[in-house]
Amino acid sequence: MQQTIIETHGLTKRYRNGVLAASGVSMTVRRGEVYGFLGPNGAGKTTVLRMLVGLIRPTAGSAVVAGHPPGDPRGLAATGCLVDAAAFYPFLSGRENLRVVADLAGAPHAQVDAALSEVDLLGAAGRRFGGYSTGMKQRLGVAAALLKQPELLILDEPTSGLDPQGMAEMRRLVRDVGSRGRTVLLSSHLLGEVEQVCDRVGVIHHGQLVTESKVADLRGHHGMVVRAEPQDRAYELLARMFGPALVSRRDGSLSIEAGPERMQEVNAMLVSAGIGVSELRPVETSLEDVFIQLTGEEQGS
């Protein structure tokens, strides 16, 4: 079995009106991971997802999704997706809408109630879709994506329109799906969401993938913070160890510009010198800071 389930090379989409919605996007989603596709509104996330499920054709570049070109029935059979808002027939009930999808997807009808139950919609399954709230519609969209028990789940901002409790439940659901060995590609403009749910992240901005890495690697570690007494003595020892240029006093603690791999060494040196260490931790850049650095835009989280 291939290690990657989605692989794109230079995926580009220029619409007829001249808008370049995606430009040279080369990304890799590995089997079994929850991949966050992060970007501000209008960055090109949905365009890329539409290309991956074959709704739109790329102007240039190529992609392989679940072993097949985008839109290929064999690839679609292994892919559950919710791209854009959930769209169903307003005159049918939630359950009947899922049966329509199940017929198309070749999924047994027995799966319908299981999928409804998974998104906590079983109680409203008999109600017409037209009367659903935005959150219920979104959950039905996720249920439809889960219906064929796909290898790959592509979700485009699935928490959009949900209340805080609904958002939390949706994130739990995505984590559960990911933990059961399925691959999830989750697009979001919410940093907190991606941070909580995803293993790896690709950041897209102005249609270009600006970085792709593990969430932890993206945040990175830039130095250490030491809180120790007596502080002057600790400063003196640390300045001797790293050089005065790399050690500074900040908010009652000492900041060291050195990698966290030396934390154990620092702790041993201070303790052996009789200095009480009350705090020693790596300095992590918040994902928001990284995001701003990468895109120059602030996002809500």
Place this chain on the structure above:
Amino acid sequence: MIASIRSEWRKTRRRPAFLVSAALLPAAMLFAYIYLYWSYTHPTAREAATAAHDLAGLYPADFTNNALQIAFALGALVAIVVGAIGFGSEYGWGTIKTLLSQRPGRLANLAGRLATLGACMAILTLAIFGASAIGSLAAALLQGQPIVWPGASTVAGAVGGIWLIYSTYALLGAGLGVVFRQAAAAVAISLIYLVVVERVVVQRLADVGWPPGVNAGKLFIGVNATALVQLLDTAPAPHAPAPAVGAGQAVLVLSAYALLFIVVAAGLVWRRDVT
């Protein structure tokens, strides 16, 4: 394609436009029988001389002719609306994305939806002929007349002719629904085509004799559909105008239009981005 047909039928059988149409057409047929039966059994002085002959026209032997008249008068518009709503609303609701991101490919999906549309037109056709048969049977029983049905070939020809006409108009609506990616514009343009092009323009072309040496009207759906209905009527009115074209040409032209609409819809569904 089977999956697509099953899925399409599951929603179509609950689609209000189809349900209303499936109820409206036979109801109109039965209403026509009730009204005509009452008129012929309670004739005015002017109608008294022909009442018995007119009443005989309501009996089972003529049920296909009666169905042809009502089916054609009302059904073309209904077929257009069913086709336009069925295909245009998929874009309006965004459900086309849901359909196309499932397993069947674009063309298999479209083929299933077109097959279902054809089946819907068959249901509408059978509903209207069924209502006509019931109305004619009731009229004969009420009058104590013998029950004589037309031959199987007459019934099959009439049902097949109306199905072809309905399917052609439904495909016109469906094709325009795909072109405009919405139902309202498709219905509006179809109505403009029916009223302005098929009636006013065709008549005007015939009046001015343009293009020279060509009867342009014979190339339009309406003229061919009208001719087919006239040809399938086993008891035309004594002074009715002769059909504009023969049965062969009428079937050929209607089939060609149906194929054209299918090709246009397939080309757009296959090539166009779904955003």
